Amino acid sequence: MTAASPGPRRAGRPPRSILSRDRITGAALELIDTEGYEGLTMSALARRLRVAPSALYNHTASKREVLGWVQDHVMTMVDFSAFHQEPWDEAVRQWAWSYREVFARHAPLVPVIAVMPVTDAAETLRMYEEVAAGFLRAGWPEDRIVPAIVALESFIYGSALDVAAPGDIFDSGSLAAQFPIFTSAVRSATDSAGAESAADAAFRAGLDGMIAGLHQQLTTSST
Template identity: 60%
Template sequence: MLGTQAAERLPMPAPTPAPSATSRRRAGRPTAAVLDQDGITTAALQLISRKGYDGLTMAGLARSLGVAPSALYNHVSSKDDVLVLLEDHLAAMVDVSAFGVEPWDVAVRQWAWSYRDVFSEHTPLIPIIAVLPVANAPKTLAMYEAVTAGFREAGFPEERIISAIVALEAFVFGAAYDVTAPEDIFDAGNLADQVPNFTAAVDRLALEKHERPTDVAFSLGLEALISGFGTLRG
């Protein structure tokens, strides 16, 4: 029959493939986050920026990453490990490239300004990182190594190098807070008449609109430190 013969000549349709695991997977966010140190560091910084240092807990960090705490503990064994990651992350952003290349005072100046600017963006971490041991923090140690080598090459007394770095850091950390201070922090308000010298100085500073007061203060203090430390060089 013609109908039967035609049917025999028509190609048979290809069988419909069974749905694969990929095609069955729901589109959108994966069910579990892929963890690595960079992701943990970024999430911890975001958590601290929202809730402050006290808001950084392992349980809270795991929730922000969308994983179970047990998964987080596969990558960091404690909150201290997370803090070391944060310490290293910030230290790696500080510019030490001028040490060994530029004169000592230029290198210190570049390092200190960079240090202040980095930590002015992360002031909640200053009280923690300022006293956090540097063991097991390779990027932090690399920063200190570059600075220490620069001081030694400039003829700085070796027994004074660490003390000088600590003094500079103390100034830098305080200045980082100053960057975020309100512009009217020194406004005496209704008591202005009782402190005429202070009020006049504050008013005079306010006239210097071409420079940020925080930058003027930092530059003044930093240059004094560089000048004073410079006298110790051999």
């Protein structure tokens, strides 16, 4: 008995696309983490996804749009929940540590995200909305909320990059005798940090100082 031949192949597209916003975003983030921002091109992204560039453009209009997706995705990793339940200073502290930890893991994004507009970035705007609401509840004048957030972010982004700095970045080497005060200060900082990393110790000191300074500004403006 002759086996029946298979029926004709059905025409049309597969029921589900192999690409999606989530897949493109994840691949783009991996590409930036491994190759740096310069390594993110649409052709490189297509290769990582194992599709033709034309297939990629069926889902996104441009590299800029992909970066917007990456920005929103990364911001969902930042924990800002403390602004709902903690005093302002503690909420800022928890938010800042989480923010810095996220971008320390994705350091190549720092120079990109730091200057990227938040237009239509829903998740990023959601974070800023909650942080701004926390500032407002703490008594901050509305016109001073954004400058305070930007000041904190500037410190956070720089500190995220500092996490990857080599441990001997301030080693004076053979010139130690010519610069004894700084060399001794570096040694003392290392000794006092104990088990805490130099980057963590610096971030803690700087963040505490910023929070105290901002709190003082708030107190002064309300008197």
